[in-house]
Amino acid sequence: MSKPETPCQREVKPPGAxxxxxxxxxxxxAQAEKPKAPVISVEGKNIACTGQYPSILECLxxxxxxxxxxxxxxxxxxxxxxxHRGQVIYPQGEPLAFVGEGEILTCCSxxxxxxxxxxx
Numbered sequence: 001m002s003k004p005e006t007p008c009q010r011e012v013k014p015p016g017a018x019x020x021x022x023x024x025x026x027x028x029x030a031q032a033e034k035p036k037a038p039v040i041s042v043e044g045k046n047i048a049c050t051g052q053y054p055s056i057l058e059c060l061x062x063x064x065x066x067x068x069x070x071x072x073x074x075x076x077x078x079x080x081x082x083x084h085r086g087q088v089i090y091p092q093g094e095p096l097a098f099v100g101e102g103e104i105l106t107c108c109s110x111x112x113x114x115x116x117x118x119x120x
């Protein structure tokens with residue numbers, strides 16, 4: 001009698017025993033090891049923020065979401081949005097513009113987790 005399969009505990013069969021072929025297995029493992037891109041929820045859209053974008057602002061622009069900005073360096077604060085859920089980082093250090101409680105600057109931040117933001 002075989003054990004029931006669960007999502008976390010699956011019996012792996014050797015190649016040629018009716019399971020996945022070796023190349024397929026390697027592909028599935030590579031997909032499982034790849035970290036999930038954080039998702040930005042804004043204006044009813046869910047946008048994956050992949051590593052190709054250096055900031056949330058550029059990720060939003062890549063998804064055709066209109067965001068206000070001026071300097072793109074964290075000096076002016078024009079790109080300020082409300083962060084309802086999630087965490088972000090400022091890879092280049094804290095911005096010089098004032099950032100209030102529950103706000104972020106999209107031009108110089110990146111999501112660490114899935115986030116939900118509100119544009120002004």
